[in-house]
Amino acid sequence: MKIDKFVTVFSCFAVGCLFAPGWVDAGALEITSESSLALYERDTGTDSDSTLVPFYEYLGVNYTTDVEGLSFHGYAWGRLNLGDNDYYRDESDGELLYGYLKYRLDTANVGMKLGRQHLFSGVANASLDGVSMRAALGTNFDISLYGGSPVALAEDGRSGDSILGGRISNYLPGLYELGLSYKKIRNDSTDDDEKLGLDISLNLPYTIGLNGFSSLNMVTDSWAEHSYELQARAGAFQVRYFLQLFQYDDYFSSSKESPNPFKFLAGSGEELTIIGAEVDWFGAESYEVNVKAKNIDYDLRGDSSTYISGMVIKHLEDMCQVGLELGVMAGDTSENDYLIGRAFVYWDKLPESIPVEFISTDLILVGYDEDIYGQSNSTFVSLGAGKTFLDKALALKFSLDYSKDPYFDNDFRSKLVAEYTFGKE
Amino acid sequence: MFGKMKFVVGLLFLTLLFVYACASKQGSGYVFPSIHPEELEPGRPVCSDCHDESDRIVYSRFNHTVTFADNHRLLAYQYEQACSMCHQQRFCDDCHGVRLEEKPSDRNRTSTFRRTPHRGDYLARHRIDGRVDPTSCFRCHGNPKTAETCAPCHG
Numbered sequence: 001m002k003i004d005k006f007v008t009v010f011s012c013f014a015v016g017c018l019f020a021p022g023w024v025d026a027g028a029l030e031i032t033s034e035s036s037l038a039l040y041e042r043d044t045g046t047d048s049d050s051t052l053v054p055f056y057e058y059l060g061v062n063y064t065t066d067v068e069g070l071s072f073h074g075y076a077w078g079r080l081n082l083g084d085n086d087y088y089r090d091e092s093d094g095e096l097l098y099g100y101l102k103y104r105l106d107t108a109n110v111g112m113k114l115g116r117q118h119l120f121s122g123v124a125n126a127s128l129d130g131v132s133m134r135a136a137l138g139t140n141f142d143i144s145l146y147g148g149s150p151v152a153l154a155e156d157g158r159s160g161d162s163i164l165g166g167r168i169s170n171y172l173p174g175l176y177e178l179g180l181s182y183k184k185i186r187n188d189s190t191d192d193d194e195k196l197g198l199d200i201s202l203n204l205p206y207t208i209g210l211n212g213f214s215s216l217n218m219v220t221d222s223w224a225e226h227s228y229e230l231q232a233r234a235g236a237f238q239v240r241y242f243l244q245l246f247q248y249d250d251y252f253s254s255s256k257e258s259p260n261p262f263k264f265l266a267g268s269g270e271e272l273t274i275i276g277a278e279v280d281w282f283g284a285e286s287y288e289v290n291v292k293a294k295n296i297d298y299d300l301r302g303d304s305s306t307y308i309s310g311m312v313i314k315h316l317e318d319m320c321q322v323g324l325e326l327g328v329m330a331g332d333t334s335e336n337d338y339l340i341g342r343a344f345v346y347w348d349k350l351p352e353s354i355p356v357e358f359i360s361t362d363l364i365l366v367g368y369d370e371d372i373y374g375q376s377n378s379t380f381v382s383l384g385a386g387k388t389f390l391d392k393a394l395a396l397k398f399s400l401d402y403s404k405d406p407y408f409d410n411d412f413r414s415k416l417v418a419e420y421t422f423g424k425e
Numbered sequence: 426m427f428g429k430m431k432f433v434v435g436l437l438f439l440t441l442l443f444v445y446a447c448a449s450k451q452g453s454g455y456v457f458p459s460i461h462p463e464e465l466e467p468g469r470p471v472c473s474d475c476h477d478e479s480d481r482i483v484y485s486r487f488n489h490t491v492t493f494a495d496n497h498r499l500l501a502y503q504y505e506q507a508c509s510m511c512h513q514q515r516f517c518d519d520c521h522g523v524r525l526e527e528k529p530s531d532r533n534r535t536s537t538f539r540r541t542p543h544r545g546d547y548l549a550r551h552r553i554d555g556r557v558d559p560t561s562c563f564r565c566h567g568n569p570k571t572a573e574t575c576a577p578c579h580g
Contacts, residue, residue, distance in 0.1 A: 075515045152568035174479040211499045259572030260579040280490045318467040321538045344537040360535040364545035380545035384535035399534040405546035
């Protein structure tokens, strides 16, 4: 809790400093606000069909100072339950997703972040309260390092929690990049996770490329994952072959903080192999066709499943799109088999006589081979519309969703969203 | 004590590295622009329309095909800086920010073109997808904080 308070105070302090007289006029401030009011019914601990009226606010801040390369970035959400029930009693009412000071020195390819941030780098996919930096080491090497307290383990207190790691990479422009990454997480002063990652990107002749990632679990001393892709482009076709191997005992964690249902998988000894391919065609300018197939195979269970899908998208001007998607999951076990169809429209080129600027629709139909709670299919329909004001700084959006599925008999949900951007050029 | 020692050593190394990198302005490698130098037209970006294969990275792999949202994981692990030229962190949080309460498709109901995860009746479908490939669930819901939405049923 102390670090949580520190993060909040730090973020407020950082914003305060940046907005102090002499600074605020010199920089560029951008504030984004997304407010939404939803209306739907759910069962609570004491009542059935309670009306829920959650009000959500998502607030983002970007502030660039006149100190070259120095900026602040923050993003948080909060919820107010306007309904007369305790549906959200066990949930957090909001959270700071990130809030950090960023320093960037372009001439030396140096970057640094201080505060709450999210990292995607090699084996790291984590939020932390701390510091990260990256820098170029000569012309062909990059290095990044980070350290702090992992946000994910904050629930049971943060004493003894830490995350440390980094990535070093070597590259030749247009030819290859090879990265070696490391991550270690300690929880309550005991080792929780330690992984070593190897990533590769290789550019071969004839527009063929290879991307890959392997991670070694240093606690179990065995490979957790191998994921590799081979891409090729030929005219309007783009082809991707992929292979993924997972060893459950090394990929999932059996530590005390590992959540269900993954915890018990860590001791299963299972190995999963996914192999597949997809073809994308950017044909007649505004059309895109995608066909994808993958086979999912298990070592111990002995069964396998195959997923095959096809999509046709008609792209029009800007974001105008119409799409159709069909997928089928079929395998040795009928309880895993389903057929899914989706049709969607997003249309923002409407005649001026219509009082909204865009409409959106989504229709998803699913048929299950084996009933789920006595239901063999589900239907989902979403209708939406929206309009912008104040030179597009304000957008109002409304949506109405309907679902009839194994979990909900006839479920209607509505939502009104107001998005406002201040200071965007 | 040993943990604190390693932290201090790491911090010292980081500081030295930072000073070294700042000092060696000459000869540093490619610098990713903080934002994409050219303003992009609305709609899906096809990077290979402008970039060729000799760039610092092969941008054709960033072509936003209809399944790019499903397949960008390996690229993000290597080239987060390329993503951040066009996307702020909060754009990623729309789907990856599992510390948000609303699922991605609920948060962006009218953005039907984005193919956000968990569209429609995913509560029923996740029983199957989770059985077939739990590794894809684990990537986002694999720690106590991000598994809060799993806990009511899975314990």
